[in-house]
């Protein structure tokens with residue numbers, strides 16, 4: 001693959017894709033930074049992975065691979081480079097490290113967390129297992145390594161239903177996304193319950209349930225409402241609305257399609273419709289717009305993930321310059337977390353993720 005290292009070359013590409021959305025002086029500045037990063041990348045023998053939620057100028061200039069977190073981790077597993085720079089949030093960089101223990105994995109900002117991953121701890125999972133002994137635990141990939149290590153199998157937003165079905169168990173613990181649990185329960189015909197916060201770990205309606213969820217939410221996707229959808233449909237009756245499964249079950253039910261980020265991208269590319277609206281992180285809408293100039297995308301974009309937003313070209317340059325911030329996962333945790341991730345991959349339901 002030829003890596004563009006000149007400011008002019010990168011500027012030409014960025015202005016072709018983004019002239020309508022990013023001011024010219026900003027594109028020029030970003031092209032200069034991106035050229036510096038690409039030179040550093042060659043010098044340090046590094047690979048850069050860019051999540052679908054990266055801001056458009058970064059997304060279209062420095063990554064060697066773009067995609068969702070699991071796709072990127074699997075790309076990382078194939079690399080012969082010495083350093084992996086993960087332009088995404090910490091749980092994603094950790095997953096890359098879990099699957100690639102011998103590589104140095106860097107994340108450009110230590111502040112790139114995630115409300116969903118932060119909603120549950122390893123001790124919470126141990127408590128759930130004590131409360132429901134023998135019930136298998138499915139963990140969404142948007143969790144930290146110590147939480148994955150406590151669980152039986154991971155899932156992504158597009159293979160969650162297949163993973164739950166593969167367990168052939170009457171009851172399943174499904175953590176930590178409350179809305180994804182609700183969406184999976186609806187598709188699998190299961191009744192889901194959630195622990196109340198007070199007193200700790202008490203459950204309502206204990207007699208009738210097949211899924212035990214957890215009250216974690218993505219702070220981006222929880223913001224979309226059915227009212228938003230109704231308002232857009234009133235103005236644009238022919239709009240096709242796509243919702244990420246981290247949106248509430250009501251929002252998903254009111255949309256035309258629900259799927260992971262990669263599934264949404266492919267849906268837009270393959271579908272002929274007058275216009276689309278994506279209910280997900282707004283940088284992704286911009287990135288899809290740039291890649292599909294012939295498709296009309298409506299913008300309802302007040303929702304930028306504050307964690308993804310921490311990853312900038314400046315921080316990425318400094319990560320490469322200074323070899324920071326190194327992702328470490330203790331080996332005992334890594335081995336158990338890898339089992340949960342690899343088990344998901346083994347069942348042959350590898351899907352796409354946030």
Ligand code: SF4
Pocket residue numbers: 089113114115116117142218219220221281305306307308354
């Ligand atoms: S978009 Fe939501 S799930 Fe993804 S990193 Fe941000 S807070 Fe976490």
